[in-house]
Amino acid sequence: MARDVVPAPAPREPARVRNVALVGHAGAGKTTLAEALLVATGALPRMGRVEEGTTCLDSDDVEVRQQRSVTLGVATVEHAGTRITLLDTPGSPDFVGELRAGLRAADAALFVVSAVGGVDAATVQLWGECAAVGMPRAVVVTQLDRARADVEETVRLCRQELGDGVASLHLVARGPGGSVSGLVSLLEPHVDDDTPGLEEADRLRAELIEGVIGESEDETLMDRYLAGEELSVTDLVADLETAVARGSFHPVLCVAPLAGIGVTELLDLLVAAFPCPCEHGCPPVTRPDGRPAPALTCDPGGPLVAEVVKTTTDPYLGRVSLLRVFSGTLTPDTPVHVSGHGGAERGHPDHDADERVGAVSSPLGAVLRPVPSAPAGDVCAVVRLTSAETGDTLSSPGDPRLVPPWELPVPQHPVAVEAASRSDEDRLGPALARLAAEDPTLRVERSRDTGQLLLWCVGEAHGEVLLERLRTRHGVAVTTVPVRVPMVETLGGPARATGRLVKQSGGHGQYAVVVVEAEPGPPGSGISFEQRVVGGAVPSQYHGSVEKGIRAQAANGVNGDRPLVDVRFVLVDGKAHSVDSSDAAFQSAGALAVRELAAAAGTKVLEPWCEVEVVVPAEHVGAVMSDLSARRARVTGSDADPTRDRTTVRAEVPEVELLGYAGALRSVSHGTGSFSRRPLGHEPAPASLVAVPA
Numbered sequence: 001m002a003r004d005v006v007p008a009p010a011p012r013e014p015a016r017v018r019n020v021a022l023v024g025h026a027g028a029g030k031t032t033l034a035e036a037l038l039v040a041t042g043a044l045p046r047m048g049r050v051e052e053g054t055t056c057l058d059s060d061d062v063e064v065r066q067q068r069s070v071t072l073g074v075a076t077v078e079h080a081g082t083r084i085t086l087l088d089t090p091g092s093p094d095f096v097g098e099l100r101a102g103l104r105a106a107d108a109a110l111f112v113v114s115a116v117g118g119v120d121a122a123t124v125q126l127w128g129e130c131a132a133v134g135m136p137r138a139v140v141v142t143q144l145d146r147a148r149a150d151v152e153e154t155v156r157l158c159r160q161e162l163g164d165g166v167a168s169l170h171l172v173a174r175g176p177g178g179s180v181s182g183l184v185s186l187l188e189p190h191v192d193d194d195t196p197g198l199e200e201a202d203r204l205r206a207e208l209i210e211g212v213i214g215e216s217e218d219e220t221l222m223d224r225y226l227a228g229e230e231l232s233v234t235d236l237v238a239d240l241e242t243a244v245a246r247g248s249f250h251p252v253l254c255v256a257p258l259a260g261i262g263v264t265e266l267l268d269l270l271v272a273a274f275p276c277p278c279e280h281g282c283p284p285v286t287r288p289d290g291r292p293a294p295a296l297t298c299d300p301g302g303p304l305v306a307e308v309v310k311t312t313t314d315p316y317l318g319r320v321s322l323l324r325v326f327s328g329t330l331t332p333d334t335p336v337h338v339s340g341h342g343g344a345e346r347g348h349p350d351h352d353a354d355e356r357v358g359a360v361s362s363p364l365g366a367v368l369r370p371v372p373s374a375p376a377g378d379v380c381a382v383v384r385l386t387s388a389e390t391g392d393t394l395s396s397p398g399d400p401r402l403v404p405p406w407e408l409p410v411p412q413h414p415v416a417v418e419a420a421s422r423s424d425e426d427r428l429g430p431a432l433a434r435l436a437a438e439d440p441t442l443r444v445e446r447s448r449d450t451g452q453l454l455l456w457c458v459g460e461a462h463g464e465v466l467l468e469r470l471r472t473r474h475g476v477a478v479t480t481v482p483v484r485v486p487m488v489e490t491l492g493g494p495a496r497a498t499g500r501l502v503k504q505s506g507g508h509g510q511y512a513v514v515v516v517e518a519e520p521g522p523p524g525s526g527i528s529f530e531q532r533v534v535g536g537a538v539p540s541q542y543h544g545s546v547e548k549g550i551r552a553q554a555a556n557g558v559n560g561d562r563p564l565v566d567v568r569f570v571l572v573d574g575k576a577h578s579v580d581s582s583d584a585a586f587q588s589a590g591a592l593a594v595r596e597l598a599a600a601a602g603t604k605v606l607e608p609w610c611e612v613e614v615v616v617p618a619e620h621v622g623a624v625m626s627d628l629s630a631r632r633a634r635v636t637g638s639d640a641d642p643t644r645d646r647t648t649v650r651a652e653v654p655e656v657e658l659l660g661y662a663g664a665l666r667s668v669s670h671g672t673g674s675f676s677r678r679p680l681g682h683e684p685a686p687a688s689l690v691a692v693p694a
Helices: 032-040 062-067 091-107 121-130 151-161 198-213 220-226 232-243 263-273 422-440 458-473 540-557 583-601 618-630 661-668
Strands: 016-025 073-079 082-088 108-114 137-140 167-169 170-174 180-185 250-254 303-313 316-328 335-340 351-356 360-364 367-369 379-383 394-396 413-419 443-446 454-457 476-480 486-489 496-502 510-520 527-531 567-575 602-617 634-641 646-654 674-684
Touching: 016 032, 016 091, 032 073, 032 082, 032 137, 032 263, 073 263, 073 360, 073 379, 082 091, 082 263, 091 121, 091 303, 091 316, 091 458, 108 121, 108 151, 121 137, 137 151, 137 263, 151 167, 151 250, 167 198, 170 198, 170 250, 198 220, 198 232, 198 510, 220 527, 232 250, 232 263, 263 618, 303 422, 367 476, 379 486, 413 422, 413 458, 422 443, 422 458, 454 458, 458 476, 486 510, 496 583, 510 540, 540 567, 540 583, 602 618, 618 634, 618 646, 618 661, 646 674, 661 674
Parallel strands: 016 082, 016 108, 108 137, 137 250, 167 250, 527 567
Antiparallel strands: 073 082, 170 180, 303 316, 303 394, 316 379, 335 351, 335 394, 360 367, 360 379, 413 454, 413 476, 443 454, 486 602, 496 510, 510 567, 602 646, 602 674, 634 646
């Protein structure tokens, strides 16, 4: 066990478990808050010792600081007899896959908002997504003691931007010079005039109480309150839990983690007001073959069903799988059935396999603390699973189940890589397979058109982190090269040409003459061939040979490696020799005819175009359309969805203009936009693009 790390909390019944995802934009202070909670519960001895998602390393390590913002960190602690698992999600939009994994493993989301940065558009969007699926939510305003912090304005913005049901639990008390000195509970009645902002405190307390008892199962509570009865804090806290668990009430708490202000209050709130796994419920399940399966309940004695929410590779332990146990109890050396479905289009083929888990551990960042079991509701880590990937389901081999994977972004940012050396080339394939098993948002592809090895990433930062992981975790060095967009060519007009192969060097020679007419076909028509030979000038047994030679030359191209497309070829005449003609000779003659036709008619270079759908909030539509226009796009329409405040912009865009579009869209939409594409065909390329070597 690592030095200064306390033993793992004992397994608890689901009612004494809280799984909480910390979400918010990068720099909001999620990891610092998580570290403060660990220190307050005794899991860490002091602040300033955070590793990837809350381990025990010096936080001045630059590489550690970068990593902890891009990966899902997990720590399990205990407070007031309750086992609390904190899932520190990344704030960068490039790592939304890990954020959604954290939400799948959690029963509630704690939105972390900086008193300096305020509420950004991406936070508002994610809040809406959580609301759509009924995820219980609360808000923590952090960095109260930073320069330029405006606590009151940030709390006001939270109530304004995040909608109904958002209410403050505390007021911030100020000390000398306006510094934050503590919190004043709005659940408690005020007994003197020393309360800061007494009139405002009374107003906020009234809003808070009305919001809480509005969700109460005690129908008399509202009547008692309206009659002027002073409600006890015990009654209010009990109803606060009901209101938060229903996803209709969202308390706001202010915390200064470095000063320790509000940390204990937050832990108390997690225990008293956040839902346990039984209240949040379980996701739907099917059989691995798609047949219906009985619904799950969070029952430690039920059938085993767990989901892999994160996969990492440890140099000593091998593959480490982080699991959320939804039903049953997982113990060391348990036989399990691993089902992985729904990822074939991402390069993650379906699979079903029986395995046996190794040790079961409670995570504290990268530190694994052995536990005797992980009952329903727990988040745990297991080792020795060789086939399990992120998003897979573990269940009993005799009663297999499948949990549908969470929604993931489609990677739209390609990065072309080459091995730095021969030894790196030998290790590159297995290393990429391990990266793909860890990260379901990564798609690895060998381009059929250019032969390049492409890593399809969510964005530039995602690609940079993957390359760094290749180097540091797997010892493979790669170099990045420009992504090549495959150009093609077609004939510049109709033409007629002769392909002639006549060679004699003793013995059997080679003889084949073909006369071919050709013309450009409609876009997308491909290569077509027909014969109109009269009088048997080219014997019928060689017609297929001519076609084979034409198609092979068209695929190889006539100028560099650009294939020839959308051409209609017609064999009209030719000559053969009774001895020297052969299949190979007529194939060669057909290929020669294609080159002659290209020389006679000239060629036009075509570039691929894509049909693109961009989804953004309505206020960013103008900026998106302007950016698309600068990319030679043709905007074909748009559809507004006022219920979600989202607009879908449809456009046709040259593929070369989409190479950096993931980052550009993120910039113009402030991290709230997404896009998808599908091939549309080819169109003539501009001269400036043709000049670039293919």
